[in-house]
Amino acid sequence: MVVSSAPGKVYLFGEHAVVYGEPAVPCAIERRARVTVEARDDDRIRVHAEDLSLDGFTVEYSDENDDAPDVDVSESLIQAGIGYIDAAVEQARDAADAPDAGFDITVESDIPLGAGLGSSAAVTTAGIDAGTRELGVELPAEEVAERAYRAELEVQDGEASRADTFCSATGGAVRVEGDDCRSIDAPDLSFVIGFDGGEGDTGELVAGVRALREEYDFAADTVESIGDIVRHGEQALTEATGEQGGASESESLRETIAELGELMNFNHGLLEALGVSSRSLDQMVWAARDAGALGAKLTGAGGGGCIVALDPTEGTETALEYTQGCETAFRARLDTDGVRVEDE
Ligand SMILES: Nc1ncnc2c1ncn2[C@@H]1O[C@H](COP(=O)(O)OP(=O)(O)O)[C@@H](O)[C@H]1O
Ligand SMILES: C[C@@](O)(CCOP(=O)(O)O)CC(=O)O
Ligand SMILES: [Mg+2]
Known part of the structure; x- marks a missing residue:
């Protein structure tokens, strides 16, 4: 079993404009998402997300089309709930060259959802890190960032910058302009x-x-x-x-x-x-x-x-x-x- 965590972020400057190639400076904040991953004996994925509603949310599924998630809610709600984790699992399987790996996954987070603090990037980044480590592969933070970006891009239908995922993977203050991502020095803000x-x-x-x-x-x-x-x-x-x-x-x-x-x-x-x-x-x-x-x-x-x-x-x-x-x-x-x- 592996537990990885990754921080949320605030934009000091530059959101929206970063989508059109302008630079942006997000800063990681001390609020984290934690993802626990345990490999299974089969190829199924079981996700338990504590914070998706007041009572949490558990869903179990596999890749086969006839095996729909075993919860009684709409497909779009399930996608909204587990899209990022699903994409993170795909990235972890790909990085470890283990296309059939199954996992039990628990997500817990101190980052409000959908509120501009990068909860999706934190969950995706921590999920890829924990998933790959559980499969015996240790990726450098930059590669976790790149894979988390690809996962966000997929879930968000092609509308994402590298800012949130790079910041969550590396921490600190970062500067992102197109595909140029770097850490920058910042005082204790x-x-x-x-x-x-x-x-x-x-x-x-x-x-x-x-x-x-x-x-x-x-x-x-x-x-x-x-x-x-x-x-x-x-x-x-x-x-x-x-x-x-x-x-x-x-x-x-x-x-x-x-x-x-x-x-x-x-x-x-x-x-x-x-x-x-x-x-x-x-x-x-x-x-x-x-x-x-x-x-x-x-x-x-x-x-x-x-x-x-x-x-x-x-x-x-x-x-x-x-x-x-x-x-x-x-x-x-x-x-x-x-x-x-x-x-x-
Ligand atoms: N604690 C969590 N558990 C499971 N999924 C989460 C959690 N936090 C965020 N997510 C995923 O991230 C989505 C919100 O991301 P987004 O709309 O990009 O907003 P932001 O990244 O600004 O918080 C949620 O709908 C959910 O899919
Ligand atoms: C509007 C945008 O610049 C930032 C969105 O940030 P958040 O997902 O609301 O935390 C979009 C992006 O950079 O992907
Ligand atoms: Mg987001």
Whole structure:
């Protein structure tokens, strides 16, 4: 039996624009999905997912067409529930050259689903890592990332960037532009996350931006401007990392982190213009700013879900807890660990 875990993420900058080749900077956060995999004697897959509904969800199936999953729910719900795990199993079987391997799989996660914190990438990444290890194969994090990207691409009908999966596999702050993925240095950033309890439909939101971009030149310019924000943001991150720990740390580091916040605010404005924010996301963004956050923006696809604010003080978390539209707020540190084995 192997248990692997992988972190969720927030986008400091660049979601949506990354789909069109602009750079993005997601950061892994200390909230994880854990996937336990145990090889079976047959070729069946049994998935138990604790968090898919209040009572969890167990489904057992095999590849044969006449062997439908043994639960009484619609096919689309099953696909929504186990599509990523199914794709992760395929990648693990392929990597280990074991097409008929069967598994008992349990998924547990601290990452809200469909809320912009990359729960799908964390589950897929941890699933591939645990599945391959259970079959005796140890993949480097970069290969887990590449396979998790292919799995997401398949489940999301060709609409996915490498940002979520690379970030979840390697941890820390990363920069993704097309197929160029690298880890970057970042100071110890203090994130506060506000969650409205809802979710957005990533495919629909991406399609909406695509349509706007095709209809209006200024929408295409807006997407490019998000890329410019990311480039400025990267520079500020590099500066902040250099300033951390130096003799004159406090003053210059504070200014550079304030600049990161300002760029996050700008980024949110442009995402709002592209139609992917919502009333509750805007309410949380403004509550965070009013409470003294250095910056706040929606994270991920939008439409509902989470915002991320930069605030080293208690102010934002407390304010969000009393904000209409916010269901829960929590602090999340940058997680420098990516996918890892918890138990073997
Ligand atoms: N704890 C979990 N157990 C099983 N599947 C999960 C879990 N968390 C996420 N998933 C899968 O990921 C999907 C949500 O991913 P997505 O819509 O991309 O949103 P995000 O990645 O922003 O959280 C869920 O529908 C489910 O298929
Ligand atoms: C909108 C997008 O840029 C990010 C989606 O992030 P999430 O799945 O909502 O966490 C799409 C993508 O990059 O695949
Ligand atoms: Mg996702």
